[in-house]
Amino acid sequence: MSHKKVKITAAAVLASSVLLSGCGLFGGDEKADLETDIQQDVTFVEDGENDNGTDSEVTGDDDNKAVSESTQRELYLIDSNGYVVSQSLELPKTNEVAKQALEYLVAGGPVEGMLPNGFRAVLPPGTEVDVNLKEDGTIVADFSNEFTTYDPADEKRILQSITWTLTQFDNVEKVQIMVNGHTQNVMPLKQTPIGEGVSRANGINYHTAETLDLMNTRPVTLYFMGESNDGEPYYVPVSTRLNLEGKDKYTAIVEALIAGPSHNSNLMIDISNEVALLDEPIIKDGNLVLNFNEAILGIEGRIVSKTIVDTLVLSLTEQEGVESIAITVDGEGDLMATDGTNVSEPVSRPENVNTGRF
Incomplete structure (x- = not known):
């Protein structure tokens, strides 16, 4: 998907002389010794480009002394309303990034x-885990018995948290769960x-209407705003199905954002219901151009609220092939967000969401 941020690659040789695949953290079907084999040669490929236009690389070896001792990772935690929400936190640098991300989901662990x-954290106290990334993009998370002691009411939240935390890495497409080496066909409790x-x-924080026409709807993930106990806003992904009859998918997403979240959701959005698209969105080279009426503008000049831009960017870049958005009003550009960003030029999804700065 277009919004993933980090590619995990490994080049290490197991004691049995099996060469690990370069496309995965641990590669292949063989489970590597995490403390010896993998640490010898692991490359982290971060979003962002060098001056020559290639992806920047941060290597995990001891020769690169300039590398920071910490890095931001997205951990999907549970908020006070029961939503599974990404929080970007500073974690120590490690060569075992996928395993570390799951360890920071454990209640009573280093995330506390x-x-x-x-x-709150999502996994039961004492839960331990190993991970193994296969060549087809499936990552296997093998949990200890403590995993099965979770609150049954949290089962889908836990599954969503594990899945969305691990799929932040570019070459992780799917998650398979094991407990003590045994593949699970169903979650243990429910x-x-x-x-x-x-x-x-499979979605996150799934919301569906009581009546659903599967033939004329498609699944999407929209971003609305929540608020922490101390009043800090953050963005909450909500998966739903939208009716596409007579409209393109991008128009349907924008109209769903304008309609806002359900009334009992404890979520909000900063878009007036008078806002409307004047034309069908146009996508070219990964940039989606949205032409709105003047209702999207603030009271001072050609300025658009940053939170409106944020929700549009986050929701639309969930769609395959959409890398950025640009906004015009009545076909004219030169629009600024309230943070000074020129939003008539392509605005990409940020590397990290809910950092307190986005």
Whole structure:
């Protein structure tokens, strides 16, 4: 998907002389020794480009002394309303990034002193995990027995948290869950089916109407705003199905954002219901151009609220092939967001969401 940020690659040789695949953290079907084999040669490919236009690289070896000792990772935690929400937190640099991300989802673990107000970790205390990334993009998360002691009411939240945390890495497409080396076809307590593996296509914080026409709807993930116990806003992904009859998918997404979240959701959005698209959105080279009426403008000049831009960018870049958006009003550009960004030029999804700066 267009919004993933980090590619995990490994080049290491197992004691059995099996060469690990370069496309994965641990590669192949063989489970590597995490402390010896993998640490010898792991490359982290971060978003962002060098001056020559190629992806920048940060290597995990000791020769690169300039590398920071910490890095931001997206951890999907549970907020006070029960939503699974990304929080970008500073974690120590490690060669075992996927395993570390899951370890920071464990209640009572290293994440406890970092939790934003109102948020909680998702995995039961004492849970341990190993991970193995296969060549087809499936990552296997093998949990200890403590995993099965979760609150049954949290089962789908836990599954979504694990899946969305691991699929932040560019070459992770799907998650398979094991417990003590045994593949699970269903989640342990409420029997949620997981035998085919789980991906972002399964959704997050899923909301559906009581009556649903599967023939004329398609799944999408929209971003609305929540608020922490201390009043800090953050963005919440909500998966739903939208009616596409008579309209393109981008128009349907924008109209759903304008309509806003359900009234009992405890979520909000900063878009007036008078805002409307004047034309069908146009996509070219990954940039989606949205032409609105003047209702999208603030009271001072040609300025658009940053939170409106944020929700549009986050929601639309969930769509395959959309890398950025640009906004015009009545076909004219030269629009600024309230943070000074020129939003008539392509605005890309940020590297990290809910950092307190976005």
